[in-house]
Amino acid sequence: MSAPSTPSGTLLQLLPEAVVQADARWEITYLNPAWHRVTGHPVEAVIGRSLLGFVHPDDVGTFRAGMPVFRLRFADGEYRWVRLQLHPESDAAGRVISRQGVLIEITEVTEQILVEVRQRFLRLLETIDGVVWEAERGIGNTFLSPQVERLFGYSVEEWRSDPGFWRTHVHPDDLAEALAIDDAAYNATHSYAYEMSYRLTAKSGKVVWVRDLCRAVVEPGRPNRMIGLMIDVTRQKNTELELLRSDNRYALATRGSNDGIWDWDLRTDALHVSERFHEILGLEDTPHVHDGGWRFLQQRIDPDDRGRVQAAYGRHLAGERPNFSVDFRAFHGSGRLVWVNWRGVAQFEDGVAVRMAGSLSDLAERGSSYDGLTNLPGRPLFRERLAHAIEAYRDEAARADAPPTLVGTMMFAVLLLDLNRFKAVNDTLGHHAGDQLLQQVARRLEACVRTGDLVARMSGDEFNVLLEAIEPAEALERARQIVAALEVPYDIGEHTVASGASIGLVTSTPGMISVDDYLRAADAAMYAAKSRTSGVCVFPAEGSGETQPG
CATH class of the missing domain: 3.30.450.20 (PAS domain)
Structure with a gap:
């Protein structure tokens, strides 16, 4: 192969140093005669071969990156240190088309060059x-x-x-x-x-x-x-150790609160939950990471409560609430339903929720929210559910274009009932008998309502029922069924006890705006019902067929 185009082609032939030229793929395109003298390789046998094939395997990477000092395989098979600074030539597009340089065996370099290389290394x-x-x-x-x-x-x-x-x-x-x-x-x-x-x-x-x-x-x-x-x-x-100490303190605090902890990445839908979270739901030996966060939660939430749960955290994500807290029925691993409280707060980036975290509580272990005697929700849970029902009804009723059928699905009714002759049972048979009566009343109330309805014990012998998505006439009929069911005698030990209930009923209306409005109206109707033979009094009177208490 002929020498490269150069004004000093003859001079290159005469140079004592080996001149090397390779193309963009490292294929050798030119060598002057000094190549044979320095390396022992015949020029004709090397032209057209890859220059990288002569470089020590451990040095190929650094040589390609521009390091000029490397080990080269000589004709006797030995690798010797050489210096070859290749200068690339590029086309108009900036692509390398060739590389040229002078090869020098390292033993022949001057001490000045060795010092230069050492200084460059130390600076690096x-x-x-x-x-x-x-x-x-x-x-x-x-x-x-x-x-x-x-x-x-x-x-x-x-x-x-x-x-x-x-x-x-x-x-x-x-x-x-x-x-x-x-x-x-x-x-x-x-x-x-x-x-x-x-x-x-x-x-x-x-x-x-x-x-x-x-x-x-x-x-x-x-x-x-x-x-x-x-x-x-x-x-x-030190930062890692402090984080670990912080995590340990937090873990101890959460164990003390007996709550389950969860962390939900909304971008990936990965839900991380603690061991206690699974214990509350009866899901021991379950992986602590659920790739489909909402899909996992949906399977645990009672279908009649799912919409309410979504609405609770949806209002928080929309910026209407600083956090969220919602009580609902969850499917336990044993198949039974348990009341839990789910609460948390979201983390936002550029106005978009990217993560939520919080806790899960077993309401059966929180006396303020759950009644241990009757295994029914208590006053706080009932008020929270009623507040949600009021807000949903008012929002739909306020929309001028809302179809009547949609508003109708948001209608509800509140029942407040008080047991008759309960004090007499306590006085004659003792408080233990009174407790058993309350437990039997609770089971009969649960049997009288639909799956999505809520029965709660407010205090003493006073119970509340929330009937959702119901027309006033149907609510009245349901109240009468409850009265009939509670009038059936109760077997308590060796005794048969006769009791009954007086029920105050109030249906959803735009005129009432708070939980206390409804509870006061139901309370007034309940006291009026004590003098009625039907045992039920409705407030207000429109469309009920009953007389408004006066």
């Missing part, structure tokens, strides 16, 4: 925020970068003067593990990368956390050696 080391090191068994560190003094206070000479220096300065609590890793590297049968973290005692006595990125180098005919980079990670380690 100064940019690394860590200590670069090399070590061999029995010798200790054969090389240490100057940063060792800045990070640990020891000079390079102090450190290298003692082959066992590193081992004697590793923290005693970390020494056994560090030595095991170190010995494994010295006895390795193949090269490999590894890392370890440990504490090192600095010259000042301060303990420094070190992350050591290492490589065991195994070469035939010579002892194993290690090279690595020690980085001071004290600040990061």
